[in-house]
Amino acid sequence: MDTLIINRVVPAIRMLTSREKIMTARFDNRKEILSTDSEEDLYDLNFINGSASILVVDETTDPDEIIDDLKVKLSAWFDSRIGHPDYIFMKGIGLVAIAKNAALLDVLLGAQEELVAAVSGRVQDKIAIVTGGAQGFGGGIAELLYAQGANVVVADLNEEVGRKMVDKLNSKKQTNQAYFIKANVVSPESVEDMITATVKQFGGLDVIISNAGILRAGGLDEMTPEIFSVMTDVNYKGYFLCAKYASAVMKVQSQYRDDYFTDIIQINSKSGLKGSNRNFAYAGGKFGGIGLTQSFAMELMPYRIKVNSICPGNFFEGPLWSDPEKGLFVQYLKADKVPGAENIKDVKAFYEAQVPAGRGCRVIDVVRAIFYVMEQEYETGQAVPVTGGQNMLN
Numbered sequence: 281m282d283t284l285i286i287n288r289v290v291p292a293i294r295m296l297t298s299r300e301k302i303m304t305a306r307f308d309n310r311k312e313i314l315s316t317d318s319e320e321d322l323y324d325l326n327f328i329n330g331s332a333s334i335l336v337v338d339e340t341t342d343p344d345e346i347i348d349d350l351k352v353k354l355s356a357w358f359d360s361r362i363g364h365p366d367y368i369f370m371k372g373i374g375l376v377a378i379a380k381n382a383a384l385l386d387v388l389l390g391a392q393e394e395l396v397a398a399v400s401g402r403v404q405d406k407i408a409i410v411t412g413g414a415q416g417f418g419g420g421i422a423e424l425l426y427a428q429g430a431n432v433v434v435a436d437l438n439e440e441v442g443r444k445m446v447d448k449l450n451s452k453k454q455t456n457q458a459y460f461i462k463a464n465v466v467s468p469e470s471v472e473d474m475i476t477a478t479v480k481q482f483g484g485l486d487v488i489i490s491n492a493g494i495l496r497a498g499g500l501d502e503m504t505p506e507i508f509s510v511m512t513d514v515n516y517k518g519y520f521l522c523a524k525y526a527s528a529v530m531k532v533q534s535q536y537r538d539d540y541f542t543d544i545i546q547i548n549s550k551s552g553l554k555g556s557n558r559n560f561a562y563a564g565g566k567f568g569g570i571g572l573t574q575s576f577a578m579e580l581m582p583y584r585i586k587v588n589s590i591c592p593g594n595f596f597e598g599p600l601w602s603d604p605e606k607g608l609f610v611q612y613l614k615a616d617k618v619p620g621a622e623n624i625k626d627v628k629a630f631y632e633a634q635v636p637a638g639r640g641c642r643v644i645d646v647v648r649a650i651f652y653v654m655e656q657e658y659e660t661g662q663a664v665p666v667t668g669g670q671n672m673l674n
């Protein structure tokens with residue numbers, strides 16, 4: 281019940297209370313809120329101050345009835361007052377706080393007011409999920425989106441590293457915030473929970489970066505059916521699950537705001553554009569991802585949800601390549617993928633020599649492609665190469 285109401289109603293509230301600027305919202309159903317039943321009692325909650333404005337919707341658990349009631353009441357509200365309500369109260373369900381940024385939501389819900397730095401970035405106050413956002417490309421993407429003003433959800437299996445990333449970002453004390461959610465992209469329940477937790481925390485979803493991915497190299501003789509399945513689950517099925525649950529919330533937003541575009545972005549690979557020797561389990565899943573992107577794009581453009589893949593070249597500095605135990609340099613050396621290579625340096629030099637730009641791909645290269653994809657409104661279903669010229673489209 282909670283998931284349905286949160287994912288249907290909160291994004292609608294976010295859009296219906298927004299005028300020029302798209303708002304940020306937070307859902308709160310603490311016990312003391314649930315045991316409150318009138319506007320007057322709400323003011324007794326220690327965090328609501330007397331000058332705050334509250335809109336109360338009629339008591340029901342039907343999301344459509346809540347939204348219908350809300351539309352009528354908000355229309356009257358905007359006719360007679362300046363600005364949006366600070367809170368929407370749904371008796372027995374919870375309270376939704378509404379503000380222009382995440383730091384102000386904290387204040388509305390009782391956290392101490394802190395000094396925060398106002399930024400004005402390229403993705404200011406947008407709500408972004410980055411799966412696999414604890415480290416590697418995902419970690420770098422989370423950092424740069426945060427620096428450019430987004431509220432960033434780092435969703436990762438690795439709780440320790442993911443929380444560290446979020447703490448690092450929040451220590452910058454900007455008006456936008458980062459938030460960690462433990463998630464496993466191969467599990468439908470976990471992905472749905474990740475989306476719901478994001479909506480609770482920030483009020484909706486503007487972009488999901490489906491980045492979590494794994495790579496185990498190996499030719500036909502080495503690749504076991506089990507490893508093949510695990511890789512396909514993370515790299516291929518994980519993207520489907522992210523698109524499925526993210527698009528449900530994005531569709532609600534598009535229903536209540538007909539000029540608003542959102543994005544589903546898959547971090548694919550140059551191996552999604554060209555076969556990869558003794559690496560077919562990875563390349564096959566990535567090729568498949570582009571098929572999903574093209575098909576989702578057709579299905580979702582009527583809702584102004586753009587769907588694109590970004591296909592980076594090799595990120596040599598990241599842990600996928602450089603981890604001293606499990607990294608690809610070590611794996612490729614052991615698998616004899618590079619003829620004559622005697623050490624890791626030889627393997628790296630071999631790969632760098634294949635790139636016209638003469639270097640590996642960096643996080644900033646990928647983030648520039650993310651901004652391109654998000655900022656334009658007239659393209660979808662594309663696979664955007666970021667390969668230093670290594671892969672050229674036909």
Ligand SMILES: NC(=O)c1ccc[n+]([C@@H]2O[C@H](COP(=O)([O-])OP(=O)(O)OC[C@H]3O[C@@H](n4cnc5c(N)ncnc54)[C@H](O)[C@@H]3O)[C@@H](O)[C@H]2O)c1
Nearest residue numbers: 412414416417436437438464465491492493549594595600
């Ligand atoms: N590293 C490269 O050279 C390179 C090149 C092109 C594309 N890519 C793609 O970029 C993406 C990120 O790769 P990376 O190199 O940064 O990887 P990485 O191994 O450094 O990081 C991956 C992150 O994903 C998380 N993760 C793994 N499985 C997960 C799951 N089931 N659910 C949730 N989180 C999970 C890990 O905990 C980790 O934090 C992948 O999709 C990869 O295919 C990487």
